[in-house]
Amino acid sequence: MHTEHLGLTPLESDMSAKHLAQFEAFVDAVTAHDGTSAFSEQTLVAVRQESAARTDGTHNRSASKARLFFISNDDSEILGAWVAVVPTPDAAGVLEGAVSPKHRGRGVASQAVSFVISALGKENLSQYTAWVHQVLTGEGDAIASAAEQLTSQYGFTPVRELHKMAVLLTDDSRTRIENATKNAALPEGIAIKTFEPATDALAWLTLNAAAFASHPEQGKLTHDDLAQRMESSWFDARGFFIAHAPNGLAGYHWTKVETAEEGEVYAVGISPAWQGKKLGKALTLTGMNHLAQYRTENGAQLERIVLYVDDDNQAAMHLYRSLGFEDLSVDRMYTH
Structure with missing residues (x-):
């Protein structure tokens, strides 16, 4: 054409x-x-x-x-x-x-x-x-x-709003995040480790689908989608945290650093069986602390941590605001 x-x-x-x-x-x-x-x-x-x-x-x-x-x-x-x-x-x-x-x-x-x-x-x-x-x-x-x-x-008419939120990283906020991470209690039996592609990939896809069963994009990720992201220049397994339970994966926090200024809470997912047990807060802080202490190849630190959250997910927005995040912008989705 x-x-x-x-x-x-x-x-x-x-x-x-x-x-x-x-x-x-x-x-x-x-x-x-x-x-x-x-x-x-x-x-x-x-x-x-x-x-x-x-x-x-x-x-x-x-x-x-x-x-x-x-x-x-x-x-x-x-x-x-x-x-x-x-x-x-x-x-x-x-x-x-x-x-x-x-x-x-x-x-x-x-x-x-x-x-x-x-x-x-x-x-x-x-x-x-x-x-x-x-x-x-x-x-x-x-x-x-x-x-x-x-x-x-x-x-087209607007039907959904996606908030971009941010917390600025200063010496004080880095210390606050580090202390909060140390004080965040994990549910009994949970151990947080970094992602191992060879052993965690398939289990993670199952966990992600369950955690985001009602999400229009995140819950639909396939093995090819995961592989594509793992091939991206920004992928770093050291910033991909998995919560292991005795009977499988309980949750995860995937962080992303794509620029020298900004680190992202890319995705946080909790298994339905572990929701409401404060695992989400502990995982979120684990990833935030990784980003707060992160240094680029030339030794520079990040300036801010950002994340995206749906307007109707009030529980998540309340959690993020309690951790110091503030609204930065709003994206809108339209349907015909």
Whole structure:
């Protein structure tokens, strides 16, 4: 598919290695400017999996993971990128996108979204959810307002809010986190160890599915999804904590350090059998302390710990606020 209007050229990517590299560079540039990514981890994984399948010849069109769209100018500069994660029988598709910071406010998003929706088919929009990620700069409110108008124009309405919360790391907060971790009592019979891929992977997938049985993304992770994350440059088993019980895995806290400034409470999951026994708090503090004491290759310490939590998960939000986290931004999900 290919159209051209007013010097802007939308096109659907062939998912080549070249296009993947261009997309990754675009994502990095937008994230560096906005202070937050315009694409979720699951969306990025889907794009990489799709590109790899098409590159190595194992691609099956009926099992496509994602479709990637670009909009460029006459100089072949990428002004915007959109991803449609393909819906499956078990999960809705996902739409996410962004415009290059220096080209915002010029109608790029409007034309790009029109092209993407035409490619997907308006009759298929009910199979997708759309995410709008808040920009952490002075232009954030204007961008959020424009995104709201654009999603409304195509019949999408907001249904979910995801809060990004943060705690700043200072000498005082590092000491406070360390002391709280030492004083956090573990339930009887629980031992916390770091993740061992060879022995823990399958059991972790079972634990994660049970812990997030009602979660629209996290609970659906597969062995391929786990393998993809373990191959990421940020993966570090030393920051992946597993709570072992006598009869299996009771919970986990997976941390993530992707930049020199920020560490993330990537995921905390507790087996239903161990919920309500304060294991979640102990695991959360274990990961927080790891991030609080973490040093990069050049010896620098992180500036903050962040996490993402659904607005309707009041119990988790209460726990995180009690541990010093404060709201930083809110992302919104829309359905058709």
